[in-house]
Amino acid sequence: MVISKSLHKGYKIALCISAFFVVLVTIHIIAKEGLHFFNLNLSKVYEFRRASAQTVAQGFFAYLNNWVFKVFNMFLLTWALYKNKKIFIIISLLLQVFFFAISAHKSVLFSPILILLIRYISSKKQLPVLFPFFYLTGIGCSLNIFLLFNNIWPLSLIVRRALFVPAFLNFKYYLFFQNNPLIYFSNSVFIKRLIHYPYDIPVPLLISEFIGHNPESWANTGFLGAGYAQLSYLGIIVYSVLIGFILRIVNNSTKTYPFWVGSSLIAIPIFSVFTSSDLTTGLLTHGLALGIFLLWLIKTNIAKST
Template sequence: MIRLFLVIAALRTFYDLVFVFYIVPIWGYLGYSFEFNALGGILALLQLLVLTALTPVRVEKPSDLALTLLSAFLVLPFQTLVVFGGGSLLQLASPFLSLVIIKLLTSGPAYRMRPVKQGYSVYVAFSICAIFGYLAFAVASGGLSNFNIDITRVYDFREIQKAEIQSGVFAYMGNWVYKIIIPMAAVLLYAQKRYVALCGLLVLVLAFFGMSNHKTTLVLPFVGIGVYHVMRRRPTSHKIILGFIALLVVSMAVALLTDNHLLASFLVRRAIFASGANFMNYEIFFGEFGHLYWSNSVLSAFLDYQYEISPSLIIGEYVGSGANANSGYIASGYMHAGIFGIVIYSVILAAYLKFLDSFAGTQNGTIVTAVVAGPLLHLYQNVDLVIAFNTHGLALLAILVYLAASVEQRGSNTASGARPRPLGQGLTPYRKV
C-alpha cells in the first residue's frame, strides 16, 4: 500500500510539474492557464490519501484495471487542473465519485456464465471475416487513393477517407475492426506467442491506419500488448502506473531535447489533460444552457434535440476552436443529466465490468484484462458511454470475450472431468497469480 501511494503521489507530482512548466507555456493558446486554488489543493491532497485505499494493489480482473486507469487518467489529471488550472470543485469530485461507485459495485463474487460450445472457433471465424471483409470494402471504396502513414498529416486526409470508407453500416464496422477486433486479436496472438501471425496483423494495422488516418488505430493494439506484458508475472497496479510514468518521461524528454512536441502532444496533452479541460467547458456550457437528457441518442424519440450539430462540435464552437471537443464518459454524463448522469454512467460501467470479471479466472485474468485496456482508455478520454457501447464496440467486446473465453467441449463435458480450455484453447502460457 505504501509503495502504491508513493507511485500515485509521484504521478500526480509529475502531472503538476508538466502542467505548470510545459502545458501552460507551450499549449496555453488552447485555453490552458495557471490559476492556483489553495482550497482545491487541500481537498485534492485528502482525496489522494483515500484514492490510494480505493485503487487495487493487485490487478487481476477488468474492474481492477478500470479502477487503476481511472485513477491515473482521470482522477489525478482532474486534480491537477483544479489545483493549478482553474477547475471547479465539481471537477475534483466527479471522477472520484465515479471511482467510488465502480469500486463498490464491482466488489464481491463475479457472475457465473454458461460457456458457448465452440465459442472460441466462432470468435476466430468472426474476427477473420470482419477484418478481411472490411479490408476488401475499404480497398474497393478507394481507401488507397488517399493512403497516408505520415502521422503529422492525419487531419489533412481524415475527412476525405471518412467519406470514402466509413459510411453507413461500414462506419460501425470500421470502428469495431480498428478499436475492438484487431486490438483483441493482437493481445491473443502475443499471449499465444504466435509472433509471425502478430507481425502480419500489425501490417494490417498499418494499412488500416493509412486508410483511416486515426491515430488510435496504431495505438490500441500496443496498449493491450503492453498491459499484458506488464501483468503476466506479478500484476500490480503500481507496475502499470510506473510503466506509464516511463512513457511520459520519454515523451517529455523527446520534446525538451529535440523541440519535437508530437509525442508529448499525444501522450501528455491529449491523453492526460484534454479530457479534463473539455470537462470544464462541458460543465460551464451545459450548466448554463441546460442538459441534454439523451435527446441526441437513446431518448431522441421522446425529447427534441435543440441543436443542429453534435455536442462535441457545440463545445468546439463555444470555445472558438471549431473542432470536435471530444471528452469521456464523465463529461458526457454531466452533459446529459449533471451529477445524476455521472452516477448513471458509473453504475452502467460497473455492471459491464462485473460481467467481464466473470471471465477473468486464474488462467484467463491477465489476458481478459489486457484486452479491455484500450477500449477503457478510449471511453475515459474520448467518447460518450452510449456511443461507446454501439458505435465504438464495447457491447461487441463483451460478446467476443464471452465467445473467446468459452470452454471447448471435446469428448466429455467439464462436469465429467474435461479440463477447461481457456482463451486460445489452452495455447497461452498462463501463470497462476
C-alpha cells in the same frame, strides 16, 4: 459433453466472426480506392482523415470500421499472443498499421501497443508499480525529445492529450450545461423521436464553439462530461454505476483465463469511454458491447485449454 462442444464452437465462432469482418473491411477499403489516402506520417493525419472517412467510412461501414480497428483485429492479436502464433501476430500488427494509414486515426496505431504493454506487464509480479513506471518513463523520454530536438508532439500526445485535454473538456461540458438545456439522450437515434433535441448541431461541435476552437473540430469527452450533459449529476452517477457493473461482468468473465486476455479485449473501448466518448457511444460505436460478447464466447473454452 454437450456444453463443452457448444463452448468450443463458441470460441471458433468468435475467431471466425473477427477474421471475417477484418477481411471484409480490408476488401472494402481497397474496393473504394482507399489506398489513395495511405499515409504513415503522424503529423499529417488531419489532412487525410475527413476525406478518407467520406470514402471508406460511410453508412454501416462507419460503425464496422471502428469495430474492426478497436475490437475484431485486437481480438485476433490477443488470441495470437495467447496461443503464441507468431505469424498471426505479425499479420494482425501489419493490418493495424494499414488501418491506421487509411483511417488517419492515431488511436488505431497505438491500440496494439497498449495490448502488447498489457501482455508484458501482466507477466510481472510488480503489476501496480509497472503501469505508473512505464508512463513516467514515457513522459521523461518525451520531455527529452522536446528539449533535444524541439519536437513537442510526443510530449503533447502523452501528457496533454492523455491527461489535460479530457479533464479540460469534462470541465467545459460542465460549465456549458450548467447554464444551458440538458440533452436527456435526445441525441440518440432512438430517443430523438420521443424527446426534442434542443440544439442545431451535435454536442461535440457545440462545445468546440463554446471554448472558441475550430467550429468544425469535435470536442469529444468521456463519460463524466457526457453524463452531465445528459442528466446533470444524476447522469454522472448513473454512468459510473453502469461502468462499474460492466467492469464487474468483465471481471467475472476473466476468472477462468489470464487477466491480460480479458483486459486486452475491452481496453481500447474502455479507454474511449473514459477519455473521448459517451457511454452509449462506447458500447455501440466503439465496440465495448462487442468486446464483452467476444469474452462471453471464449471464456470457458480458454479455461478448458489451460
